[in-house]
Amino acid sequence: MSFNLSTLLMTIITSIIVIVIAIAGTRRLTTGVPKGMQNVLEWLVDFVYGIIGSTIGLKKGANFIFLALTLIMFIFVGNMLGLPMNFITVHDEPFSIFGIDIVTQQMINESEIIENGHKVVDVAWWKSPTADANVTLAMSVSIIILSQIFSIKYLGFKGYVKHYFEPHFLFFPLHIIEDFSKTLTLGFRLYGNIFAGEVLIGVILLMGMAGIVPLAIWQGFSIFVGFIQAYVFTILSMVYISQKISH
Incomplete structure (x- = not known):
């Protein structure tokens, strides 16, 4: 088993940034006119309430507010981290720290260049975890696993199993394929857009200096794409949960 340490690093950094934003937005709460980060966080909470209301319904979906809020904040922050900079370290050979192989086989296959008989490996240390x-x-x-758990919780085991045989028992394999396809499309949609x-x-x-204007334009567009992908992942997650807990 191999681990991509740059992905682990960026996932931790993303989580820390989300926690800092949450603390900054709630440390000086006021019932009056909100200011600064509280205003931003309240807007975001209202936005998430809208997502919950349009998918699950506020009465039943109240338990999923924090899940949706965590998803949209984590994904958006993660999407943004790869935009401003990209730290790449070049090594003549795969290397290790404390006996841990830093360059996984996947990274070698994707980024190795043969120069003068030596293997040159580019390691991207700063990127979007998404x-x-x-x-x-x-x-x-x-x-998808959470949706199965919540389905059993809300409908009972009998109701959960019944879902897979509706409207006819012949639809059982289609429901299984549907769960599998949801897993792939939900994950690959986000990955494909951010990676590309x-x-x-x-x-x-x-392109050097000639790329300054295109870079500024594309980074501005990437902010829009990053938010849209965070929104799409969150709302589809709530839709999938809604489908599993609805009678």
């Missing part, structure tokens, strides 16, 4: 399919697929698997955006930024950077 530009790694392992992260986005793990998130989508978690959502970072690749294009790398291509534009190769």
Whole structure:
């Protein structure tokens, strides 16, 4: 088993930033006119309430407010981290720290260049964690598993099983395929958009000074894409949960 340490690092950094934003927005709460980060966080909470209301319903969906809020904040912050900079370290050979192999086989296959008989490996230490399919697929698997758990909780085991045989028992394999396809599309949609955006930024950077204007335009568009993808992942997650807990 191998681990992508840059992905682990960026996932931790993303989580820390989300926690700091949450603390900054709630440390000086006021019932009057909100200011600063409280205003931003209240707007975000209202936005998430709208998502819950349009998918699950506020009465039944109250328990999912914090799940949706965590999803949209984590994904948006993660999407933004790869935009302003990209730290790449070049090594002549795969290396290790404390006996841990830093360059996984996947990274070698994707980034190795043969120069003068030596293997040159580019290691990207700063990137969006959501530009790694392992992260986005793990998130989508978690959502699908949660939807199964909540289905049993809200409908009971009998109602949960009955769902898979509606409207006819012949639909059982289709429901299984549907759960599998939801997992793939939910994860790969987010990964594909963010990864492709970072690749294009790398291509534009190769243009040198001629790429300044295209880079500024694309980064502005990438902020929009980053928010849209966070919104899509969150609202689809709530839709999938809603489908599982509805009679």
